[in-house]
Amino acid sequence: xxxxxxxxxxxxxxxxxxxxxxxxxxxxxxxxxxxxxxxxxxxxxxxxxxxxxxxxxxxxxxxxxxxxxxxxxxxxxxxxxxxxxxxxxxxxxxxxxxxxxxxxxxxxxxxxxxxxxxxxxxxxxxxxxxxxxxxxxxxxxxxxxxxxxxxxxxxxxxxxxxxxxxxxxxxxxxxxxxxxxxxxxxxxxxxxxxxxxxxxxxxxxxxxxxxxxxxxxxxxxxxxxxxxxxxxxxxxxxxxxxxxxxxxxxxxxxxxxxxxxxxxxxxxxxxxxxxxxxxxxxxxxxxxxxxxxxxxxxxxxxxxxxxxxxxxxxxxxxxxxxxxxxxxxxxxxxxxxxxxxxxxxxxxxxxxxxxxxxxxxxxxxxxxxxxxxxxxxxxxxxxxxxxxxxxxxxxxxxxxxxxxxxxxxxxxxxxxxxxxxxxxxxxxxxxxxxxxxxxxxxxxxxxxxxxxxxxxxxxxxxxxxxxxxxxxxxxxxxxxxxxxxxxxxxxxxxxxxxxxxxxxxxxxxxxxxxxxxxxxxxxxxxxxxxxxxxxxxxxxxxxxxxxxxxxxxxxxxxxxxxxxxxxxxxxxxxxxxxxxxxxxxxxxxxxxxxxxxxxxxxxxxxxxxxxxxxxxxxxxxxxxxxxxxxxx
Numbered sequence: 001x002x003x004x005x006x007x008x009x010x011x012x013x014x015x016x017x018x019x020x021x022x023x024x025x026x027x028x029x030x031x032x033x034x035x036x037x038x039x040x041x042x043x044x045x046x047x048x049x050x051x052x053x054x055x056x057x058x059x060x061x062x063x064x065x066x067x068x069x070x071x072x073x074x075x076x077x078x079x080x081x082x083x084x085x086x087x088x089x090x091x092x093x094x095x096x097x098x099x100x101x102x103x104x105x106x107x108x109x110x111x112x113x114x115x116x117x118x119x120x121x122x123x124x125x126x127x128x129x130x131x132x133x134x135x136x137x138x139x140x141x142x143x144x145x146x147x148x149x150x151x152x153x154x155x156x157x158x159x160x161x162x163x164x165x166x167x168x169x170x171x172x173x174x175x176x177x178x179x180x181x182x183x184x185x186x187x188x189x190x191x192x193x194x195x196x197x198x199x200x201x202x203x204x205x206x207x208x209x210x211x212x213x214x215x216x217x218x219x220x221x222x223x224x225x226x227x228x229x230x231x232x233x234x235x236x237x238x239x240x241x242x243x244x245x246x247x248x249x250x251x252x253x254x255x256x257x258x259x260x261x262x263x264x265x266x267x268x269x270x271x272x273x274x275x276x277x278x279x280x281x282x283x284x285x286x287x288x289x290x291x292x293x294x295x296x297x298x299x300x301x302x303x304x305x306x307x308x309x310x311x312x313x314x315x316x317x318x319x320x321x322x323x324x325x326x327x328x329x330x331x332x333x334x335x336x337x338x339x340x341x342x343x344x345x346x347x348x349x350x351x352x353x354x355x356x357x358x359x360x361x362x363x364x365x366x367x368x369x370x371x372x373x374x375x376x377x378x379x380x381x382x383x384x385x386x387x388x389x390x391x392x393x394x395x396x397x398x399x400x401x402x403x404x405x406x407x408x409x410x411x412x413x414x415x416x417x418x419x420x421x422x423x424x425x426x427x428x429x430x431x432x433x434x435x436x437x438x439x440x441x442x443x444x445x446x447x448x449x450x451x452x453x454x455x456x457x458x459x460x461x462x463x464x465x466x467x468x469x470x471x472x473x474x475x476x477x478x479x480x481x482x483x484x485x486x487x488x489x490x491x492x493x494x495x496x497x498x499x500x501x502x503x504x505x506x507x508x509x510x511x512x513x514x515x516x517x518x519x520x521x522x523x524x525x526x527x528x529x530x531x532x533x534x535x536x537x538x539x540x541x542x543x544x545x546x547x548x549x550x551x552x553x554x555x556x557x558x559x560x561x562x563x564x565x566x567x568x569x570x571x572x573x574x575x576x577x578x579x580x581x582x583x584x585x586x587x588x589x590x591x592x593x594x595x596x597x598x599x600x601x602x603x604x605x606x607x608x609x610x611x612x613x614x615x616x617x618x619x620x621x622x623x624x625x626x627x628x629x630x631x632x
Contacts, residue, residue: 016365017358017361020361020364020365020368021357021361021364023364023368024184024187024188024360024361024364025192027145027146027148027149027188028141028142028145028188028192030145030148031141031144031145034137034141035138035141037134037137038134038137038138038141038193039134039196041130041131041133041134041137042130042131042134042193042196042197042200043200044130045126045127045128045130045131045134045197046127046197046200046201046204047204048123048124048126048127048130049123049124049127049201049204050201050204050205050207050208050339051123051208052120052123052124052127053208053335053338053339053342054208054212054335055116055119055120055123056116056120056331056334056335056338057329057331057332057333057334057335057336057338058116058331059113059116059117059120059331060330060331060334060335061101061329061330061331061332062108062109062112062113062116062331063108063113064329064330064331065101065102065103066106066107066108066109066113067107067108068102069102069103069104069105069106069107070105070106070107070108072084072102072104072105073104073105074104074105074106076104076105077104080104131197134193135193138189138192138193139189142185142188142189142192143185143189145188146181146184146185146188149181149184149367150177150181152371153176153177153181153367153370153371154177156370156371156373156375157173157177159375159376160373160375160376161374161375161376161441161442162436162441162442163401163442164373164374169250169251169254169257169258170254170257170258171250171251171252171253171254171255171256171257171258172250172251172253172254173370174253174254174257175246175249175250175253175254176250176366176367176369176370177367177370179246179249179250179253179363180246180363180364180366180367181363181367183246183359183360183363184360184363184364184367186356186360187356187357187359187360187361187363187364188360190353190356191353191354191356191357191360194349194352194353195349195350195353195354195357197346197349198346198347198349198350198353199346199350201342201345201346202343202346202347202350205339205342205343205346206221206343208335208339209221209336209339209340209343212328212332212335212336212339213319213322213327213328213332213336215318215322216315216318216319216322216336219311219314219315219318220311220314220315220339220340220343222311223307223308223310223311223343223347224347226307227304227307227347230303230304230307234296234297234299234303237296238293238296238297238355238358241289241292241293241296242293242297242358242359242362243362243365244289244292244293245286245289245290245293245359245362246359246362246363246366247366248282248285248286248289248290249286250366251282251285251286252279252282252283252285252286255275255278255279255282256279259275259279293359297352297355297358298355304344304347304348305344305348308341308343308344308347308348309344311340311343312337312340312341312344315336315337315340316337316340319333319336319337320333376443376461377443379459379460379461380457380458389417389452389548390417390418390451390452390548390549390578390579391414391415391416391417391450391451391452391453391579392413392414392415392421392438392449392450392451392549392579392581393413393414393415393448393449393450393453394411394412394413394414394447394449395412395447395448395449395450396410396411396412396446396447396448397410397411397412397437397444397446397447397448397449398410398411398444398445398446398447399433399437399442399444399445400445401442406602407430407433407602408430408433408434408437408602408603409602409603410447410603411434411447411602411603411604412604413597413604413607415579415581415595416579416594417579418577418578418579419579419580419594419595420575420579420580420582420592420593420594420595421579421580421581421582421593421594421595421596421597422581422582422583422584422590422593422595422596422597423435423581423582423583423584423597423599424583424584424585424587424590424596424597424598424599424620424623425598425599425600425605425623426600426623429599429600429601429602430599430601430602430603431583431599432553432583433602434581434599435470435551435553435581435583437449438456438468438549438551438581439464439465439468439470439551440456440457440461440464440465443457451464451549466545466547467547467548467549468547468548468549468550468551469489469542469543469545469547469549469550469551469574470542470550470551470552470553471535471538471539471542471550471551471552471553471571471574472538472553472554473553473554475531475534475535475537475538476538477522477534477537477538479521479522479523480521480522481518481519481520481521481522482507482511482514482517482518482519482520482522482537483495483498483518483519485522485537485541486498486501486502486507486537486540486541486544487541487544488541489501489540489541489542489543489544489545490544490545490546493544495518497544498518498540498544499518501540501541501543501544502518502540504540504543504570504573504574505536505539505540505543505570505573505574506536506566506569506570507533507536507537507539507540507570509566510529510533510536532566532567535567536566536567536570539567539570539571539574540570542574543570543573543574547578548578548579549578549579549580549581550574550575550578550579550580550581551580551581551583552571552575552580552581552582552583552584553583554583554584554585568589586627587623587624587627590610591610592610593609593610594609595607595608595609596608596609596610596613596620598613598618598619598620598623600619605618605619606618606619606620
């Protein structure tokens with residue numbers, strides 16, 4: 001799974017719907033007791049709501065039988081009244097009267113009617129209260145479950161190897177951790193309870209309908225197979241479109257993230273129209289997928305309404321005939337027709353909730369793929385060995401990103417404590433890979449890398465990385481103050497220690513010119529300060545951390561010549577008394593290095609001091625000559 005390229009390939013889809021749905025519901029497993037309470041409250045609420053129409057039908061019978069009883073002579077028995085109607089040739093009324101509880105000479109029993117109406121109100125009030133209460137509990141459960149899911153996703157992100165992010169768009173990963181998780185939350189909150197409620201309501205209504213008249217129930221239930229066919233046919237296609245929709249959302253987010261982060265480059269090279277065209281293509285793909293998904297999902301409701309309307313007409317006609325023949329009371333007929341109409345609502349809700357559930361499961365699959373991705377190999381040891389000297393040794397090291405394309409082969413290197421080792425070479429020679437291996441961003445395939453004689457694989461990654469400071473080509477700052485960004489190197493540092501680090505690395509010079517000084521707020525992209533100032537802040541951050549080993553990756557490549565002098569002086573202060581690796585393209589910046597390592601095709605072509613390598617007139621000499629020729 002770790003090898004999948006999510007930026008170019010849609011995630012697995014409908015064939016894993018049920019396993020993914022089961023796993024999605026598993027998020028609520030820690031809350032089994034509360035969930036059981038929710039379902040019980042839901043069941044009681046449905047039972048009360050379903051029983052209410054039957055009671056209302058009894059109230060209709062009280063009214064109708066009261067009206068009929070008032071027209072009959074007092075003292076007559078119900079049987080005599082029926083026989084009298086037949087003798088008068090009113091057979092239809094006689095059939096209807098035979099199904100009623102008549103009391104000749106009396107009128108409507110308003111006491112009984114009032115009791116039934118109050119019972120109906122009580123049933124609906126109790127059902128509504130229980131529905132509200134279970135909704136409140138379920139909302140809290142789903143929020144806690146999604147909270148836990150977000151924690152798991154965040155923890156997973158921190159455990160994933162650099163290889164995972166190198167092979168995926170950042171925007172797609174962000175979409176999985178934000179949009180997809182939000183969609184899961186919405187699906188759990190809205191579909192879980194509603195779907196259970198709708199299914200229970202369907203069962204309850206069907207039971208009540210059968211209890212009133214199995215013939216009418218059979219006629220009404222003929223709509224269910226048709227409804228199931230609609231959900232099966234349209235729902236499956238809808239699910240596929242939802243998968244496409246969320247994949248397109250990830251692609252679009254990736255493009256937007258690249259457009260924002262690379263806005264300056266896009267503008268400089270005049271590619272704004274090209275970026276806009278790409279955005280329009282991805283936006284069109286998303287809009288098309290979303291339109292198809294919503295069209296198919298929304299088509300289910302009107303189709304089911306049409307099927308329900310046909311069923312209602314058939315039930316109304318047959319029910320009227322049964323009342324006229326005395327096989328059914330008017331109240332029961334009224335209750336049955338109400339049940340028939342109510343049956344359409346939960347059926348429609350099932351279709352709507354299935355749409356939301358399908359969308360949620362499609363998002364869940366994407367999130368679960370992230371959670372299931374291969375992690376970094378576990379640390380063999382949790383020892384926090386201290387690197388006191390800074391001796392670095394590469395012993396017959398092999399490494400490749402792809403087993404079919406070897407990169408570093410049989411590399412041997414020794415950097416003595418306190419030395420500055422500069423790594424140079426053409427693009428793709430393996431310079432950055434070399435320092436990534438020291439940091440254990442990737443694990444080597446063979447050989448060993450040792451710090452002070454200890455294999456770095458025998459150290460925990462956390463222990464290793466806390467003793468290595470890095471200053472990257474791209475100065476990464478975070479939203480907050482300048483002091484906060486320097487303190488990021490050591491969170492327990494005092495203000496005095498932060499300022500001392502800033503003075504040692506020439507940050508204090510420009511900070512003193514700012515109106516707010518060290519509490520100057522900078523945004524995430526640090527657009528309010530120059531590139532050189534940003535780089536100085538990252539150097540101060542590394543200085544504050546006081547690492548035993550230092551890695552400088554093209555730290556001066558993005559600054560102007562004047563600022564480069566300051567950055568070089570700051571780096572010189574940072575490199576004092578510690579082993580340093582410097583990756584550089586400008587050979588003029590590493591002439592004073594104790595050891596210059598020339599990389600070529602993943603191997604060390606040459607190593608030595610600046611003067612020694614020039615005297616050999618080899619690869620370094622050619623690089624030096626070509627660079628100076630280019631400058632001339």
